[in-house]
Amino acid sequence: MMMDEIRDEIREEIRKEFQKDWEKELKRNPGCDPESWWEERWLGMKFFLGFLMGLGILALLFLFGWVVMLLWNWLMPGIFGLTTLSYWQAWGLLILSSLLFKDMPSGRDDSCRKTDRKRRKELRKLVEEETIRPESAPATPAPAAESSAPEAPGED
Numbered sequence: 001m002m003m004d005e006i007r008d009e010i011r012e013e014i015r016k017e018f019q020k021d022w023e024k025e026l027k028r029n030p031g032c033d034p035e036s037w038w039e040e041r042w043l044g045m046k047f048f049l050g051f052l053m054g055l056g057i058l059a060l061l062f063l064f065g066w067v068v069m070l071l072w073n074w075l076m077p078g079i080f081g082l083t084t085l086s087y088w089q090a091w092g093l094l095i096l097s098s099l100l101f102k103d104m105p106s107g108r109d110d111s112c113r114k115t116d117r118k119r120r121k122e123l124r125k126l127v128e129e130e131t132i133r134p135e136s137a138p139a140t141p142a143p144a145a146e147s148s149a150p151e152a153p154g155e156d
Contacts, residue, residue: 014123015130065091 041049069090076082085093 011126014127018127065094068094
């Protein structure tokens, strides 16, 4: 029972925050519709945006390997007396460290991740349902819990 009340409070807080953000955005841009933004773009613009995103991802990947190489070459020779790395050796080090230190899925952890994903999906669905419903429509009240305690004789 307590968990249901907490869940309902969290839902209400999320709904209120989402509603505030939506009202701010509507004041700032009265014609905004998050669903239609992508559909309004023509095909050439979509390809261009995809191309830019691809270039951005490649640039970030290059930058990541470069930063690892610079940090290694700056710290490791001075501290431990190790040799410097080339760019591709730094990427090899990144791949090796991800293989060695990455969280390996186990039965228990994997099920926790699945339930966490499921919980997030349900929460997203609830928030969307509550924000789609107009404010004038009353929320359906939850059924009252029946008490299992017997009534005392003579009380009516």
